[in-house]
Amino acid sequence: MVQVPQGIITQLAHPPYGLLSRETAFLLGPGVTQLQRIRGPVNVDAFGIAFSFITIPAGFGRRNNIHVDYENPIVIFAPLYTLFDGHDQYGDTVEVMHEGDLYYLGQLFPKRIDVWVAPGCTVQQYFVLAL
Numbered sequence: 001m002v003q004v005p006q007g008i009i010t011q012l013a014h015p016p017y018g019l020l021s022r023e024t025a026f027l028l029g030p031g032v033t034q035l036q037r038i039r040g041p042v043n044v045d046a047f048g049i050a051f052s053f054i055t056i057p058a059g060f061g062r063r064n065n066i067h068v069d070y071e072n073p074i075v076i077f078a079p080l081y082t083l084f085d086g087h088d089q090y091g092d093t094v095e096v097m098h099e100g101d102l103y104y105l106g107q108l109f110p111k112r113i114d115v116w117v118a119p120g121c122t123v124q125q126y127f128v129l130a131l
Helices: 006-013
Strands: 020-028 031-035 048-055 062-064 068-070 075-082 088-090 094-096 102-104 112-117 122-130
Touching (some): 020 048, 112 122
Antiparallel strands (some): 020 122, 031 112, 048 102, 062 068, 075 088, 075 112
16 A cells, blocks of 8 residues: 655645635624535635634733733634544634634535634634635
């Protein structure tokens, strides 16, 4: 059996930052939203996701470091994948406590990305695409 080097697979799933761009999607308000970016048979063809915070209530607290960190998560998201046997399974759940980072998805082509936004908050969501 031919072995594919793990580094090649990782580079295909997580391209370098210089090859990435952000596609503006829409504003997300409080609660749970299910995101998709359907292109043909693929429900989400993005490599990752990013967020900018529009409104954050004062009760979330903040620290100024390299970036502004909030004491409570503003966004929590998890990609949902369909396994070969047909079962749906979540990938890693990520808590976002500051804006500006690019979050790679653990695997390519999730079924959807479930995003929870904290009460009182509004965020701008971006899909991270190659070129």
